[in-house]
Amino acid sequence: MKKNAKSFIPFAAIATILLISYILQKAPKTYGSDDSINVYQKFQTGQPIQYLVIGDSIGRGSGAENPKLTWFKQLENKLIETNDVPLHGDYLVQSGSTAFEGLFKLSQRKKHDHKDLIFFVFGENDRKYMNVDDFTMTYEALIRKAKGLHPNAELFTITESSLKYEEFASAIVLLSKHYGATNVDMRPIFKHSGYTEKQLTRDLIHPNGLGYKFYANEIYERFLDNIERGKTVSDLPSKLHDHSEFELSEIEHYEKMKGFRPRGGYFTSSVKGSVIEYNFKGTMLGVRLLRSPDGGEVDVWIDGNEITTLNTWWPFARERYLFIANGLPPGSHTVRFEVTGRSKAMELTTIPYVRIASIITD
DSSP states (O other): OHHHHHHHHHHHHHHHHHHHHHHHHHSOOOOOOOOSSOHHHHHHTTOOEEEEEEESTTTTTTTOSSGGGSHHHHHHHHHHHHHOOOEEEEEEEOTTOOHHHHHHHHHHOSOOOOOSEEEEEOSTTHHHHSOHHHHHHHHHHHHHHHHHHOTTOEEEEEEOTTOOOHHHHHHHHHHHHHTTOEEEEHHHHHHTSSSOHHHHBSSSSSBOHHHHHHHHHHHHHHHHHHHHTTOOOOOOOOOSSTTOOOOOEEEOOOSEEESOEEETTEEEEOSTTOEEEEEEESSOEEEEEEEBTTBOEEEEEETTEEEEEEEOBOSSOEEEEEEEEOOOOSSEEEEEEEEOSOOOOTTOOSOOBEEEEEEEEO
16 A cells, blocks of 8 residues: 555656646736737737827727727727737827827836837827927827837837828828838728718717727738738837937926915916916926816916917816927026916806916926
8 A cells, every 4th residue: 555655646746747737738828028029920829919009089999989999999809809819908098188298198107018019199189289390209209218118019100080281190101111110091091981081980080989990900901911021120210300309307396376376286276367487498398287177278478478378178177298389499498377267168157277287398
């Protein structure tokens, strides 16, 4: 009996090892961070792909009838059903966002997990806040920041179906070629789809589920085309714009304040003529503020010159990072925010408020 028991021990150990090995082979694939192979190699070997979307309301799939009909969820479903390749998404998106806001949010992130694929979805909102030169520089800075954080990631730039400003679309194409990114221009896809804009969108801007199906299909086809052509993930090239590599930082300490009061993390006022001023050194300027249902307008002056009027109304409360100006002369500057007492809201029955937290500069 003792001899049989001794011979059984190594046999049991071997059986256990074989069983564990079998279980590990059959275990489901996980979202690993292997950066030794690129996204195309992972696709061809059936490995999970991790992607990041940096974008605006179209980037986040606004307009879809339900979350399953956003462009990225339809893309995920297409790859898992057709190719048995799982996609896992991460989203740095905000309705109304610009490339400036995307850059600031990316810069403020504390953790940067491995990404195989990055989508950039901007343009429609940017043209409301900046000219094409400012957009080109900021968009390039965003690409360089993302590529610096994720050097092995493949880049896809999306030209939104609603973008009517050709110079902004051309800027995206220019930067895409320089950085080896795949540009997916959805404007001709919608135009030749056989459907009207009304049929493909919720509001003539944001695609609906059907519109996002065209997004997903076109991205998928361009991805497969890249594989067929043997495309490789590009390294980070030299910059096109001299000032396109910079870091954004916040200045929270004001120089002068009249009428504003600290409240809930913001300097707040509803009184017309209230003023808050900041001093800064930099060539670019933005502001961190709260947009909300009771948001009012605020005039912005830099070095005594009126620059713009910002609208802080939004249907729900959201902290935003808004672009103000670029190309300022090197040296010290003063920015002045002055409450107008007005609101862009059509039926605002309450007093309009302005809430400012800090300024953002390079």
